[in-house]
Amino acid sequence: MLPWTDRTGRFAPLKCAAFAGVLVPAAWIVIEASFGWLGERPIMEAIHQSGLWAVRLLAVTLAVTPLRLALRWPKLISIRRILGVSVLAYALLHFSLYILNQHFDLAHVASEIIMRIYLVIGFIAFCGLCVLGATSTDGMIAQLGTARWTRLHRFVYAITVLATVHFFMQSKLDITQPIIMAGIFSLLFAHRIAQSRRGDLSPLQTAGLAFAVAFATALGEALWYAFSYDAPLIQVLAANLDFSYAVRPCWFVLGAGLIIYFARLARPWMASGKAASLPSLRKPRLRAGARPL
Numbered sequence: 001m002l003p004w005t006d007r008t009g010r011f012a013p014l015k016c017a018a019f020a021g022v023l024v025p026a027a028w029i030v031i032e033a034s035f036g037w038l039g040e041r042p043i044m045e046a047i048h049q050s051g052l053w054a055v056r057l058l059a060v061t062l063a064v065t066p067l068r069l070a071l072r073w074p075k076l077i078s079i080r081r082i083l084g085v086s087v088l089a090y091a092l093l094h095f096s097l098y099i100l101n102q103h104f105d106l107a108h109v110a111s112e113i114i115m116r117i118y119l120v121i122g123f124i125a126f127c128g129l130c131v132l133g134a135t136s137t138d139g140m141i142a143q144l145g146t147a148r149w150t151r152l153h154r155f156v157y158a159i160t161v162l163a164t165v166h167f168f169m170q171s172k173l174d175i176t177q178p179i180i181m182a183g184i185f186s187l188l189f190a191h192r193i194a195q196s197r198r199g200d201l202s203p204l205q206t207a208g209l210a211f212a213v214a215f216a217t218a219l220g221e222a223l224w225y226a227f228s229y230d231a232p233l234i235q236v237l238a239a240n241l242d243f244s245y246a247v248r249p250c251w252f253v254l255g256a257g258l259i260i261y262f263a264r265l266a267r268p269w270m271a272s273g274k275a276a277s278l279p280s281l282r283k284p285r286l287r288a289g290a291r292p293l
Contacts, residue, residue, distance in 0.1 A: 003082055018079035022086035025053040026093070047097045052177060054090035055167055058160060059184050061087055063260075066191040070206065070263040071270050081136055088133040091126050118169035125162035128155060160185055175224065176249055183217030183253035191260065206264045210257020218250035 004016035029049055032038045038045040061083040068076040102109050113119040132153055134140070141149045164185055168178040190213055194201060201209070222236035240248040 050094040122166035128159040179249040187213040206261045214254035217253045
């Protein structure tokens with residue numbers, strides 16, 4: 001089965017779009033490398049970009065289920081495997097570029113991983129992704145059984161935490177991107193917990209969750225700067241409302257939450273569109289005296 005076809009071998013536009021989308025960041029890295037746009041340390045910049053996209057695509061993969069439930073669109077699940085495998089692919093590129101930067105000295109790479117805690121955490125997350133990727137085929141699902149396969153792939157949440165911690169620890173000065181991703185992952189985890197406990201979320205509940213996690217992200221960022229740099233907590237919180245310098249992480253998290261909110265609002269439209277596309281199953285009424293054909 002090709003990435004752009006369904007199980008019957010027919011062309012699937014949604015899967016094709018997802019497959020093309022996950023290739024764009026890699027293509028852009030190649031273009032930047034070809035034109036010398038990666039700066040003075042091109043390999044390090046490529047390492048950072050590939051790792052960032054691995055984390056971003058992990059968030060997109062985890063967002064499939066909340067969006068599918070919000071829209072009541074079962075076909076959306078068909079792109080989850082493509083997205084999940086792409087996370088592994090970018091993580092593999094990230095690790096391979098790191099080995100390249102170490103001049104393929106595997107003994108030195110191993111010693112660096114052992115000596116640096118953030119590399120240990122990242123390597124554990126990478127190994128976890130390899131296990132999930134190796135068991136993502138239909139054959140492995142049949143061999144493991146649906147229940148065991150589902151339990152195994154729930155480790156993606158632990159891998160997400162490890163990947164976020166690794167991302168946070170290796171960002172020595174600018175922690176904007178790690179905080180954005182931590183907030184988005186928190187939002188997706190909160191949706192998973194809320195849906196498991198309360199069932200289907202209303203639009204109001206979805207919006208409330210988005211604002212709550214966005215505020216928690218702003219508070220978490222302010223606490224980080226307060227404890228790390230002795231910055232005034234209230235002033236850092238107030239800076240989140242100042243767009244003259246940069247858009248702060250909490251607004252990206254709020255935007256992600258509002259995407260799910262608008263998806264929930266679009267559910268009736270999606271349902272009416274599906275109903276309109278279905279052929280009528282009612283038999284036509286016969287007029288009095290008419291004979292059936």
